[in-house]
Amino acid sequence: MSYFLKTKKLDIETGSGLIAILNEKEAEHLGIHPGDRVTLNYGKKKKVTVTIDTSQKLVKPGYIGLFEDVWEKRVIKEDEVAQMVVESRPLSIETLKKKMLGKPCSYDEFYALIKDISDGKFSEIETTYYAASGFVAPYTDQELYYVAKAMAETGEQFNLKQKVVDKHSVGGLAGNRSTPIIISIIASLGVTIPKTSSRAITSPAGTADAMEVLCPVSFSLPEIKKIVKKTNGCLVWGGGLRMAPADDKIIQVSRPLAVESYDKMIVSIMAKKVATGVDYLVIDIPVGESCKVPNMKHANAIEKKFIALGKKFKMKVKVIKTPAKEPIGRGIGPALEAREVLRVVQQHKFRSLDLENKACKLAGAILELKGYCKSGNGYKIAKGQVKNGEAWQKLNQIIVAQGGEDDINSEEVIKEVEKYEIHAKKSGKIHFVNNKNIxxxxxxxxxxxxxxxxxxxxxxxxQKVKKGDKLYTMYTSSADRLKLGKLAAAKNIIFNIK
Amino acid sequence: MSYFLKTKKLDIETGSGLIAILNEKEAEHLGIHPGDRVTLNYGKKKKVTVTIDTSQKLVKPGYIGLFEDVWEKRVIKEDEVAQMVVESRPLSIETLKKKMLGKPCSYDEFYALIKDISDGKFSEIETTYYAASGFVAPYTDQELYYVAKAMAETGEQFNLKQKVVDKHSVGGLAGNRSTPIIISIIASLGVTIPKTSSRAITSPAGTADAMEVLCPVSFSLPEIKKIVKKTNGCLVWGGGLRMAPADDKIIQVSRPLAVESYDKMIVSIMAKKVATGVDYLVIDIPVGESCKVPNMKHANAIEKKFIALGKKFKMKVKVIKTPAKEPIGRGIGPALEAREVLRVVQQHKFRSLDLENKACKLAGAILELKGYCKSGNGYKIAKGQVKNGEAWQKLNQIIVAQGGEDDINSEEVIKEVEKYEIHAKKSGKIHFVNNKNIxxxxxxxxxxxxxxxxxxxxxxxxQKVKKGDKLYTMYTSSADRLKLGKLAAAKNIIFNIK
Known part of the structure; x- marks a missing residue:
């Protein structure tokens, strides 16, 4: 499509690139939208590519208004005739069409598409079509690899020199705050583990929320690199880093439908791991009714995909599937989970042994996968680092490196709060722990x-309980909120006794 | 999901329904978005359903701010505890999920979905998923029927008492302005044909644009009914009428992908015909490279679908497929097409006979389909109405009823314009007419x-031409624009001579 227009100089200057204005109505008829890019041919074989904006009054039909940046730098005269050539729909739109028709695509095609999503060149509508394409025909493993690779390569990347290990939990379960313990154990052994975590979206706490009780978690990439250089690890929020940014945009449009496919989840996780430069990855999959992965059949399928994708990236992946019936550890909520973590590494008498054991199991698996120790020895080594206090020393070092206080005592994490105990209304055995109600x-x-x-x-x-036994204690900062919590507790039975 | 909050009275009054405010951050964590509806249980078994808005500062976490309309009418006290129950995702979202997984849905399910789209309760993202669902698995004829029916029933409907006929062109071809002639012939015979047309989006003219040269075309539904009562017909713009409004929103999100499926096109046309209450419908499909339907195989498949869908609506449908190599009539552009129409009905010596014949053929098919005359007689009757001047009388009556001037002369439609003739550069035969370049x-x-x-x-x-013969004449209102047209004409060859 080519179109001839007369130029009109506009007395407008911006710092934001070369902009030209079309009459709004005319643009609509030409099928040109604000933000589209067109090339103007003018003078003797001169050309300039500009971004289109539209206006109802500033420019009449038949004219194209040029911002000062354009006409000054490119020496364009007033009332000159310019030929406007609309750049054909980009490669990425063609790729989108192919995927909507269920056709396979090449790496270059996926790269162009993912880059346009990550650069904000796709509208929400276009990104939604991309998200929908997974429903048309399942992506092959090769395609999932292409997408994860493109996602990683179109965002920030860590590029650390040493070998990097990591662990990832496919969540859905309250509590389960093993990550800070694992990172402390691994880093204390001189292995690099730069951990980025998320905040809670619709749950009581994410790892970043719990860590934020102990120290800041928002850093730039260079700042994180410094922390990792000093401590071998970090426990930071990954949300502000523009790692695999296309993924965040795809998650955004996936939310309303509330059906996340496993493929999409796997690609999303792998893209961030590739951007982090992970060489060895242990994946923790809690399996159970109220988890993201409801049964072992699904867990096995996911394991296969993770390992297949890992191979393509030359990343060694081990998946650990654990049946889960209740939270790991006793605390749920940012500060309560932070206290659980400190109690374990500080070997407090009230620490949760299930949390300690889970963390050591996963840390051990990482050590074995990396070849740090022989198979079968990982757990013992990890446990040793907790017992001998080195894990706590390392966690303290990371907390201080991230700007937290030195030597925080687990029992001082929670102060001046309102509390209320909930007691068993009858005797019997706890036969169900309701994660949703937690x-x-x-x-x-x-x-x-x-x-x-x-x-x-x-x-x-x-566990067997008697009528009147303490089941759980509620914590909150305000008396008002405690009242609301009591009402919620009466409605939402957490421990079913039979 | 239920959640307890303390009420806070806000001194804000609106006329736009019952509104409550949540703290922005808290709403995000609860997965509640502005516009979501929640039910508040309060007092002794009292309840109210409100629409949620969010604010960063107006309301603290743990509180719900109530607009005056809510707390006054529903007698809610300050600092009362209310239980907020988030209404579960509506039926329509479940339907959307089913369609994304390629599962069949019932009429009630489609109705809820289409109603939410038409009421603006679906976000652009959700509407896009709906548009994408057609790519996951083709809809059955029964489903296409459900969707078209739901689209018609969720918008304005004509509800005329008499039997209604209509014709529809599946476009793509420049010129081809037979509609006003057909409507005049049919209405002149006492048959009701309330025609709504579209404006050009990315083409030189739609029927509504051409008619607007002769009279106003924007009316409300009651105004249109009055015009139809007086004249048996109308030639109005359908865009402002909220007929099958969901369809317009789906078209909006379909545009970026630029692949419209035939199914979607057929549903879109049928929904508007059902809303118009059409009993007999003739569909004109120009078939050719530069048309919407490129070959007879496609045309036959479309014909089958139209007839099958028509049966379900008890609408008699006839499809007329015509190979098309060039515009019908000689004028392209709003006024030039209006002149062509008037030249035919006024039997001007320079009228385009192909346009006259095409219009009579389609009008004849409508008459035969309705049983107005015996099969084989329709064309002759239609032609008679053109020849005896009754078609022109009727068109004049419609123009006047729509607020246009009485007795417009075809040769006075175009005045004071800039013209320029393009001549053949060599002798030979016209072997291709380039629709895109037109x-x-x-x-x-x-x-x-x-x-x-x-x-x-x-x-x-x-046709055979000699070097120097006139090929076409360009028309425009300004000398400036004529210069631009000349440049475009030099670049875009319309008639290829060999």
Missing amino acids: NEVCMNLGAPIDKNAGIHTHVRYG | NEVCMNLGAPIDKNAGIHTHVRYG
């Missing part, structure tokens, strides 16, 4: 905005 | 914004 009670108490809010459990799945 | 030249001349802009052709496909 989340609801914690959020009614104010988590994750109120860092102190949440619950601490006193009983476990399968 | 559009480009006309739009460079200023069509459809400049109603006078466009071209009038002097030669036809297959």
Whole structure:
């Protein structure tokens, strides 16, 4: 499509690139939208590519208004005739069409598409079509590899020189705050593990929320590199880093439908790991009704995909699947989870042994996968680092490197809060722990905005209790909120006794 | 999901329904978005459903701010505890998920979905998923029927008492302005034909643009009914009428991908015909390279679908497929096409006979389909109405009823314009008429914004020409624009001579 227009100089200057204005109505008829790029041919074989904006009054039909940056730098006269050539739909739109028709695409095609998403050149509508394309025909492993690679390469990357290990939990379960313990163990052994975590979106706490109770978690990439250089590890928020930024935009448009495919989840995780430069990766999949992965059949399929994709990236991947019936550890909520972590590494008498063991199991698996030790020895080595205090020394070092206080005592993490105990209404055995209700009670108490809010459990799945026994304690910063929490607790039974 | 909050009275009054405010951050964590609807349980078994808005500062976490309309009418106290129950994702989102997974849906499911789209309850993202679902698995004829029916029923409907006929062209070809002639013939015979047409989007003219040269075309539904009652017909713009409004929103999100499926096109046409209450429908499909339907195989498949869908609606449908190599009639552009129409009904010596014949053929098919006359007699009757002047009388009556001038002379439609003739550069035979280049030249001349802009052709496909013969004349309102048109004409050859 080519179109002839007369130039009109506009007395407008911006710092934001070469901009030209079309009459709004005319642009509509030409099928040109604000933000589209066109090439103007003018004078003797001169040309300039500009971004289109539209105006109802500034420019009449038949004219193209030029911002000062354009006519000054490119020496364009007033009332000159310019031929406007609309750049044909980009490669990425063609790729999008192919995927909507279920056709396979090459790396170059995916790269162009993912780059346009990450650069904000795709509208929400176009990004949604991309998200929808996974429903038309499943992507092959090769295509998932292409997409994850393109996502990593179109964002920030760590590019560390040493070998990097990492662990990732496919979440869905409250509590389960093993990450800071694992990072401390691994880093204390001289292995590099630069961990980026997320904040809670619709849950009581994410790893970044819990860590933020102990120290800042928002850093730039160069700052993170410094922390990792000093401590071998970090425990930072990954959200502000523009790592695999296309993924964030795809997640955004995936939310309304609320059906995330496993393929999409796997690509999303792998893209961030590739951007982090991970060489050895342990994936923790809690399996159970209230988890993201409801049964072993699904877990096995996911394991296969992770390993296949890892191979293509030359990343060694091990998947650990654990049946899960309740939270790991007793605290749920940012500060309560931070206290659990400190209690383990500080070997406090009230520490949660299940959390300690889970963390050592995953840390051990990482050590074995990397070849740091012989198979079968990882757990013992990890446990040793917790017992001998080196894990705590390392965590303290990371907290201080990230700007937190030195030597925080686990029992001083939670102060001046409102508390309320919930007791068993009858005797019997705990036969179900309701994860959904845990989340609801914690959020009614104010988590994750109120860092102190949440619950601490006193009983476990399968345990026998007597009428009147303490089941859990609610924590929150305000008396008002405690009242709301009580109402929520009455409605949402967490421990079913039979 | 239920959540307890304390009420806060806000001194804000609106006329736009019951609104409550949540703290922005808290709403995000609860997964609640502005516009979501929640039910508040309060007092002794009282409840109210409100629409959520969010604010950073107006309301603290743990509170819900209530607009005056809510707390006054529903008698809610300050600092009362209310239980907020988030209404589960509506049926329509479940339907959307089913369609994304390629599962069949019932009429009730489609109705809820289409109603939410038409009421603006679907975000652009959700509407895009709906548009994408057609790529996952083709809709059955039964489903296409459900969707078209739901689209019609969720918008304005004509509900005329008499039997209604209509014709529809599946476009793509420049010129081809047979509609006003057909409507005049049919209405002149006492048959009801309330025609709504579209404006050009990215072409030189739509029927509504051409008619607007002769009279106003924007009316409300009651106004249109009055015009139809008086004249048996109308020639109005359908865009402002909220007929099958969901369809317009789906078209909006379909545009970026630029692959419209035939299914979507058929549903879109049928939904508007059902809303118009059409009983007999003739569909005109020009078939050719530069048309929407490129070959007879496609045309036959489309015909089958139209007839099958028509049956379900108890609508008699006839499809007329015509190979098309060039525009019908000689004028392209709003005023030039209006002149062509008037020349035919006024039987001017320079009228385009192909346009007259095409219009009579389609009008005849409508008459036969309705049973107005015996099969084989329709064309003759239609032609008679043109020849005896009754078609012109009727068109004049419609123009006047729509607020146009009485007795407009075809030769006075175009005045005071700039013209320029393009001549053959060599002798030979016209072996290709480039439809795309016709559009480009006309739009460079200023069509459809400049109603006078466009071209009038002097030669036809297959005709022999000599070097220097007139090929076509360019029309436009301004000398400036004519210069631009000349440049475009030099670049875009319309008639290929061999």
